[in-house]
Amino acid sequence: MDPARRALVRLLAAAPCALAAVAGCSAPAPPVDAAVRRAVADWAAAPPQRLSGIPLEGWSYEVTSVRQEGARAFAHAELRYRLAGYDSAPAGSARELVLTRDGSRTTWRVAAESPSPGAPRQLWDQPGPVAVVRGAHCLVLGAGQSRETLSGIAAEADRAVPAVSAAWPRPWAGRVVVLVPGTLDAMAALLGRPADTYRGLGAVTTGATGGGPAPADRVVVNPEGYAQLSRAGRQIVLTHETTHVATRTATTARTPQWLSEGFADWAAYRQDPPAPAQAAPTLARAVRLGDLPAALPADEAFAFGGDQDATARAYEGAWLACRLIAARWGDAALVRLYELAGREPLPTALDQALGTDPAALTKAWQQALREELA
Template structure:
């Protein structure tokens, strides 16, 4: 093998030498025949691709005009879909201001820009977000997405199905059948909530994105992965009186049966009816426990279904020492579901002790800023220590 390798090496070297000699001979001949000075060819520069910002601004103006006049462009492009969505939902007061390119223009001439957009859904304040808008080489809109930390509005996120009644508005990124299902859940939820609390002019808005809640709510990925639904202000603020919407996680609620899905929507409707997200006076266990009390009030489900997680914990470790606090309701908590069940059973204890109206009075009094201890004494004749003791006993008895 070594011998063969040496021969191959010599042949390569010899071949290389011959090529070199031939090149030198050619060069000398070129010089002798009067060739001019050798000049290396100038490299050809790649053409510069620029964003057609004027065409992009014209496309945004066409979008705004289309929403204002209810005239959608032809086709299934992003702008046409957005205009149809806006008309179905009733979106108004749309503006779109081109800010600047976001990143480089692609070789095919497409690019993404930051665009400040504002709009208003009937019953809501005007919302303003800086969104990412895609454009093709001709400046036509190719898509909308949220910037980091901003919310992606459903009407700009692809085709939606819209259902409305006098008290509900349901916007769903899914099939017509799925939209019908959520519309029925919303209507039933309004009826169930009004049996317990005063909701004179009900308005329940459900937004159901196709892929989870994180993008729709401008949250870090995974924040709401295990959450079936969230009630929040439309603008992300905590200002009292700000309109509330319910965002539904299809990835979670889609796996529930009809009674389970109804409990979720009625729970969130209770939050919406009582402005729970913007009221910081009530303890968290009362906020969540009361919402579950309303949602489970007319169900005949056994405790193994409605409180299975907390009862399993009680069997293993005994009852908790105190009512669940804010930290226990963290969406990433290991025992997230059990805390809701524990809070609901605390409200059940109160309703058994003083009746449903006493529980409603407690909820309303604490919402007005009356301290829990004082409100408990006024409605039930005992304080938080006695409530905790009764609740722990109820948990222990139920876990047997």
């Protein structure tokens, strides 16, 4: 072939690609990719039967990658959904879907679904049916739990919500979602951390801080730790965790842990306040032995899974700090401090809300510990 003819052939071969680039078009998705995406969309239109009774809306999958291995295909997707009446924005979950071809060898169907590697499990990923109990101010979802147990937790959550609203007189949803897995290990799987992290705890709250609405705050109950609590203890735990849900929009990375945890305990104890030595036994023992804290608890003192006595002293000291603030400056001043501490440096927040500074507050707190615990 002469050079001129070869040049013409190359030009004609490149022309469709060049025209597509000029028009801003992209090549069509491979047939398998498109068919898999259609199958996942069909799967989303009919959620699994075991989810019936859960008030779901907006259930959908955003497929981010597809690969085929013979007669099977694997799709990585981001599940999005809301709990109707509870979530302000869609909750998310990374998922892996396995698809197989039917007899026609052209149509795919979803055969299995599971969390992506490293992603936390959902309650419905766990063995057993998911039971749903609705309260006046709560939605309780349980796996491997009796309806009697879930109804009792719903009653306790219904008492917690009004107590939190009285302590935190700022706008919030006024409702809470409680998840009750079957075991401690199942709880840890929901949260994506080792079970020992939560051993001995009654419940924790999910949801990241950041100053904006949290789309899917959940109170997650440790069924083993919760069962060991007295009735009053269960109520304190649920009120504490519900306070975190209520204050989420005011809580940021700036908020000291002693303030967020101390405020939650203050809200939980507020309606029936115990004697300080009764509710702070670990710190009381330390103070009686002459081990008076030199400063308000640091953030790292509240980490799960560490020295249990040190963690207990941190929580107890935080509660007594918030108790002192409410007693000396008033409940409204404590709420104002919480709001400001999420936006301003702590010295600025203390000055504006209480007219004091960290050193003076620490000194007053230490004096209160001496008087009330020693």
